[in-house]
Amino acid sequence: MKPSQSEPPDGIRRITISMPEETFQLLDRLVNQRGFDSRSQAMAEMVHQQAAEHLSKIGTEIMAGALTLIYDESKSALLRDLARICREHVAEVISAQHVLLEDEHVLEVILMQGPARTLRDISNQLVTCKGVKRAHLTLTPHLIPQLHSKEK
16 A cells, blocks of 8 residues: 555545455445445444554553443442452543443443553453452553554
């Protein structure tokens, strides 16, 4: 792929892609059903998601993340264990928000930033605590600038 002679003034690059008809039809359905303004917007979002997933697997890339947990707070040691793990990783754990659900369950969202491998390790430690029912980690290469800056 040849780089263009000059950077476009709005930071947008134009590319042309080819795909099988079936994939094209799926793309149009996705654009319509999800409410994207254009195919370009949908493709840019998909590429961004795949890039973030790839970078998170490498493990050394600094990333921001949100870990969503659902747990049963009636488990006697659970709250203490969750707090201990978060304190052990105070450099990466930024904040936590929890919402009380029915039947002594809690939905908690923990915001983190640091090397992807470290964020996955923290998530694994938290999810294995007795009483945690579900967990989902979402990572992005977009950072909270004042916490960790990308090395230039």
